[in-house]
Amino acid sequence: MRRREFLSAVPAAGLLWPVQLQALTDRLQRYPQAQGDEYWELVRSAFLVPDDRSYLNVGTLGVQPRVVVDAVLEHTRRVAMSYPPGVDWAALKQEIGALLNGDPAGFVFARNTTEAMSFVANGLELNPGDEVLSTNHEHVGGLCCWQLAAARRGISLRQLAIPPLPTDHAQIVDSFRRALTPRTRVLSVSHVNFTNGLIMPVRALVELARPRGIAVVVDGAHPPGMMPVDLRALDADFYASSPHKWLLAPQGSGLLYLRAEWRARIWPTVASGGWDDPSLGVDRLNHLGTIDESRLAGLLAAVRFHRAIGSERVHARIRELRALLRNALSAIPGVTLMTPASDDLSAGLLSFRTPRPPLELQETLARSGNIRTRVIGEYGYGWLRLSPHVYTRVSELDKVAVAVGAAL
Amino acid sequence: MRRREFLSAVPAAGLLWPVQLQALTDRLQRYPQAQGDEYWELVRSAFLVPDDRSYLNVGTLGVQPRVVVDAVLEHTRRVAMSYPPGVDWAALKQEIGALLNGDPAGFVFARNTTEAMSFVANGLELNPGDEVLSTNHEHVGGLCCWQLAAARRGISLRQLAIPPLPTDHAQIVDSFRRALTPRTRVLSVSHVNFTNGLIMPVRALVELARPRGIAVVVDGAHPPGMMPVDLRALDADFYASSPHKWLLAPQGSGLLYLRAEWRARIWPTVASGGWDDPSLGVDRLNHLGTIDESRLAGLLAAVRFHRAIGSERVHARIRELRALLRNALSAIPGVTLMTPASDDLSAGLLSFRTPRPPLELQETLARSGNIRTRVIGEYGYGWLRLSPHVYTRVSELDKVAVAVGAAL
Numbered sequence: 001m002r003r004r005e006f007l008s009a010v011p012a013a014g015l016l017w018p019v020q021l022q023a024l025t026d027r028l029q030r031y032p033q034a035q036g037d038e039y040w041e042l043v044r045s046a047f048l049v050p051d052d053r054s055y056l057n058v059g060t061l062g063v064q065p066r067v068v069v070d071a072v073l074e075h076t077r078r079v080a081m082s083y084p085p086g087v088d089w090a091a092l093k094q095e096i097g098a099l100l101n102g103d104p105a106g107f108v109f110a111r112n113t114t115e116a117m118s119f120v121a122n123g124l125e126l127n128p129g130d131e132v133l134s135t136n137h138e139h140v141g142g143l144c145c146w147q148l149a150a151a152r153r154g155i156s157l158r159q160l161a162i163p164p165l166p167t168d169h170a171q172i173v174d175s176f177r178r179a180l181t182p183r184t185r186v187l188s189v190s191h192v193n194f195t196n197g198l199i200m201p202v203r204a205l206v207e208l209a210r211p212r213g214i215a216v217v218v219d220g221a222h223p224p225g226m227m228p229v230d231l232r233a234l235d236a237d238f239y240a241s242s243p244h245k246w247l248l249a250p251q252g253s254g255l256l257y258l259r260a261e262w263r264a265r266i267w268p269t270v271a272s273g274g275w276d277d278p279s280l281g282v283d284r285l286n287h288l289g290t291i292d293e294s295r296l297a298g299l300l301a302a303v304r305f306h307r308a309i310g311s312e313r314v315h316a317r318i319r320e321l322r323a324l325l326r327n328a329l330s331a332i333p334g335v336t337l338m339t340p341a342s343d344d345l346s347a348g349l350l351s352f353r354t355p356r357p358p359l360e361l362q363e364t365l366a367r368s369g370n371i372r373t374r375v376i377g378e379y380g381y382g383w384l385r386l387s388p389h390v391y392t393r394v395s396e397l398d399k400v401a402v403a404v405g406a407a408l
Numbered sequence: 409m410r411r412r413e414f415l416s417a418v419p420a421a422g423l424l425w426p427v428q429l430q431a432l433t434d435r436l437q438r439y440p441q442a443q444g445d446e447y448w449e450l451v452r453s454a455f456l457v458p459d460d461r462s463y464l465n466v467g468t469l470g471v472q473p474r475v476v477v478d479a480v481l482e483h484t485r486r487v488a489m490s491y492p493p494g495v496d497w498a499a500l501k502q503e504i505g506a507l508l509n510g511d512p513a514g515f516v517f518a519r520n521t522t523e524a525m526s527f528v529a530n531g532l533e534l535n536p537g538d539e540v541l542s543t544n545h546e547h548v549g550g551l552c553c554w555q556l557a558a559a560r561r562g563i564s565l566r567q568l569a570i571p572p573l574p575t576d577h578a579q580i581v582d583s584f585r586r587a588l589t590p591r592t593r594v595l596s597v598s599h600v601n602f603t604n605g606l607i608m609p610v611r612a613l614v615e616l617a618r619p620r621g622i623a624v625v626v627d628g629a630h631p632p633g634m635m636p637v638d639l640r641a642l643d644a645d646f647y648a649s650s651p652h653k654w655l656l657a658p659q660g661s662g663l664l665y666l667r668a669e670w671r672a673r674i675w676p677t678v679a680s681g682g683w684d685d686p687s688l689g690v691d692r693l694n695h696l697g698t699i700d701e702s703r704l705a706g707l708l709a710a711v712r713f714h715r716a717i718g719s720e721r722v723h724a725r726i727r728e729l730r731a732l733l734r735n736a737l738s739a740i741p742g743v744t745l746m747t748p749a750s751d752d753l754s755a756g757l758l759s760f761r762t763p764r765p766p767l768e769l770q771e772t773l774a775r776s777g778n779i780r781t782r783v784i785g786e787y788g789y790g791w792l793r794l795s796p797h798v799y800t801r802v803s804e805l806d807k808v809a810v811a812v813g814a815a816l
Contacts, residue, residue: 080476082465290660
């Protein structure tokens with residue numbers, strides 16, 4: 001019986017993707033040490049990336065494991081049958097909250113970080129002359145919302161220069177401390193800079209800002225799924241993310257986490273029923289009209305897939321792959337690494353520059369090795385960025401190093 | 409060979425859903441008169457709605473034909489393979505523009521009408537005391553954005569009482585004319601009221617408003633796919649819609665159409681790269697960060713599916729089904745129809761009231777006949793609303809009438 005017919009026949013029955021996920025989890029758990037190539041080959045087999053493809057651009061958009069695709073498909077078919085299965089919001093908030101150590105009541109499901117950041121910038125009461133302090137490593141998704149507020153509402157936006165290769169976090173915190181003014185109302189920074197993967201000292205910036213009544217807004221597009229994220233410990237006022245990157249959720253999946261004090265206070269950007277009911281808390285921002293709930297079904301599946309491997313194992317594997325890539329590239333004459341080496345200062349992203357124009361090098365890698373990368377042309381940096389994930393084979397990293405060496 | 413393996417094997421090849429659509433189109437075109445049950449059974453077979461299900465709530469959310477589901481699935485799988493096929497924005501704008509007689513350069517693809525309306529309300533420069541005039545037949549998706557503007561920005565929102573069963577359009581236009589004040593800056597009305605399907609005189613309201621410098625904002629959630637829409641002839645300043653209703657596009661598909669004069673002027677609500685570049689026109693509002701492009705792939709497939717049957721045939725069939733339903737219900741003692749009979753005043757939606765509480769009647773129909781309806785509880789109306797579409801069988805309408813009769 002074909003799958004579609006099977007689904008048509010049992011509209012009221014349970015969903016299939018959780019059963020598939022359980023089968024995958026069982027297979028993975030037969031490798032208790034989870035060290036060997038065999039284990040990671042099994043993980044790779046849970047993805048649809050073709051064998052000859054080296055997709056090293058999860059930093060732009062993750063590739064979804066088959067179970068996430070299936071969760072989306074199943075939801076989509078149910079809607080087409082007029083039986084949308086509904087989404088278990090409570091489970092989703094609970095499981096995202098557990099993964100990121102956040103209060104389940106604090107999550108808004110936006111379409112991406114860009115939108116989540118606009119929800120914050122639009123939602124805050126800011127007056128002409130109020131200052132937002134940001135950096136020269138922000139993605140447009142975390143910066144344009146403040147540019148808009150500057151143009152429309154007369155706030156002032158300043159971008160602090162952060163060195164790409166700082167010696168430590170204290171150096172960064174000091175430069176923020178010196179840059180604060182009596183008009184500073186918001187610090188808007190990335191948790192991990194998209195440019196080179198530098199981990200920013202969010203917790204220390206919160207400690208600097210809070211006593212001064214300054215809100216800290218974090219573009220956290222990258223960390224969830226890539227490295228440990230502890231929302232309670234970070235204690236930022238707002239944390240925006242894109243689980244369609246490292247958490248491998250469906251394209252168009254975003255998150256916004258709000259500290260408790262903001263949940264009933266911030267103005268919604270999109271208004272639907274309940275927008276003015278403070279008892280709804282952040283759900284005032286989740287009431288967006290009829291949304292594509294298959295995104296949420298896929299996000300829940302992505303969280304569970306991540307857990308099926310285990311956060312610690314995923315994070316360690318990403319660091320291991322990144323370290324191997326770093327070692328291989330650092331041996332190539334002409335390569336200058338633009339990502340700090342220390343585990344405190346970086347995790348999954350790796351950027352480098354070479355004497356060749358980055359677009360040219362990117363094109364060469366794509367053509368010669370079917371290797372997908374990201375050029376960081378923003379702010380005139382001219383770097384190439386690589387981002388491996390659990391589906392990446394060690395042999396692919398060797399291939400990349402050989403291809404870069406040959407290109408230089 | 410299973411479909412997934414086939415897809416994995418040919419990442420660079422063309423998409424499959426257009427081939428499927430062509431095959432369906434060929435089958436449909438073997439019925440040149442397109443009158444008989446056989447033709448409409450062939451149309452029904454293009455859907456996934458189970459045989460025993462009477463889904464008469466397309467007014468809330470359409471059901472997608474198989475080819476739309478497949479377009480979404482194919483896109484989703486390609487993204488998971490790291491080969492997103494990209495979306496042909498030019499084709500999408502062109503084909504939507506042709507369907508609705510709008511300039512392709514005027515379209516923004518939001519997630520639904522609610523968001524599109526918030527894009528307008530947020531994007532206009534309105535000052536404290538400026539007045540927005542709306543009605544007592546607006547959906548929360550078209551109203552809350554103005555309530556928010558009232559609470560936050562001090563505008564004034566007034567809701568004009570519109571009779572559900574007017575004798576003609578002139579009566580409505582007159583009441584608007586009398587309600588205008590020197591502070592009126594915006595008329596915000598539905599093209600088709602969600603409450604009972606009344607078609608509002610949008611063109612006449614534009615003629616009333618434009619010479620007075622008043623912008624006309626239309627909640628057009630329902631008309632596209634249900635009845636002819638001619639955006640150039642209507643000439644509203646803004647037209648918001650939800651093609652996931654009658655156009656049968658994927659859940660979470662929205663549209664906003666802007667008259668030429670607004671395209672470079674309106675403030676974006678979500679800011680990403682290019683937000684401040686007037687040469688981008690409405691694409692300043694389409695730059696939303698990484699979005700779920702499978703919605704757009706599905707929307708394009710939905711437009712083509714609609715065209716495969718033909719707009720005139722779709723619209724005529726919906727009117728025919730609605731007329732049959734109207735006749736059947738009007739013969740039942742206790743049923744009071746709340747939708748005007750005239751073709752000028754209504755199209756696909758049909759609302760009625762009975763002595764029984766509507767939620768109770770809805771539940772009875774669901775349980776006894778697997779019939780899906782919508783209660784219009786808003787504004788205390790207490791009506792039941794039915795919305796058939798091309799997949800609806802004539803026999804289902806008889807079933808509904810029998811079930812309603814039995815319940816009363």
